[in-house]
Amino acid sequence: MLIQIPEVLSPEALDRCRAVLTGADWADGRITAGTQSARVKQNLQLPELCEASLAIRQIVLDALNRNALFFSAALPKRIFPPLFNRYEGVYNAFGNHIDNAVRTCAATGARIRTDLSATLFLSNPDDYDGGELVIEDTYGEHAVKLPAGDMVLYPGSSLHRVEPVTRGARLASFFWIESMVRETERRRLLFEMDMAILQLRETQGDSPPAISLTGCYHNLLRMWADVQ
Missing domain, CATH: 1.20.5 (Single alpha-helices involved in coiled-coils or other helix-helix interfaces)
Structure with a gap:
């Protein structure tokens, strides 16, 4: 089940996030990839415990805590601390992969089962070409490219990819949710x-x-x- 959650971040919150991301030090996105996904992952990512990640993460978590639609759709028990990625230039795509079933938080060592995956778009769709999140399910492929501030939730078991970005830069937050209701x-x-x-x-x-x-x-x- 794919669920779009509109306006998770307000325009003011988006501005604060982008201001931090503008001066951030990006690293190779493979730092958090599993064995299979590392072979097809070609993007940039903020280190999990860097100052920029910590600042923006709290903005995202505060917004999620206020969002009734997110709670209804995810029934969250635990949320993996939101991460942030960038697709641009030669770091522009992420091939077909399935997310790891369990993720370990760098700060606490806590393990989280990834029942749901989430992508929160931080760039306006007109600011870049390509970059669609393509999710496969029993009904075929679904290409997702949402307005800045909107988020998509989908099963963590889904095969998915990010299409190459051919112009501009695609910024997003991504994370996983362990739900109170596993099935x-x-x-x-x-x-x-x-x-x-x-x-x-x-x-x-x-x-x-x-x-x-x-x-x-x-x-x-x-x-x-x-x-x-």
Whole structure:
């Protein structure tokens, strides 16, 4: 399930992020790649614990904590500290790969299961050519290139790639989420139910059917959620 989450970052937050990224010291993106993905990864990345990463990371995490749609879609238990990459010049693409199932945080050593992958776009689509995030699922390929500040969530098990950037620079934040609900289909069901409840409450208020469905949602979440 691919879910677009619009306006995760405000224009002001985007400006702050870009100001830091402008003067940042970029490194070879293969510093966080697994054995297979290192063969096809050709981009730049901020070191995980550098000053620029730490400054922008908090902006992204604060925005995620305020975003109700993100919470509904991901049901996050743990979020891997957001990372930042750049595609430009000869460092312009990332071939087909699947993300590692478990990531280890450099700062704490904590391990996070990558149930969901996320890409938060920081560059305006008109500022670069190419750079589409292409995600494959049972329905084929989906090319994603979103406005700056928007984010896409997709299963961490997905085969995906970033097409070559042929003009300009593509800046983005990427990270992974360990969900309280591990199974993709259960998360999908809960998300669709939550969205239906919101629509029902908008049209009918807190009617008996809306209250009943809300109870069903929370009882399913109570059955399936792992919060330890």
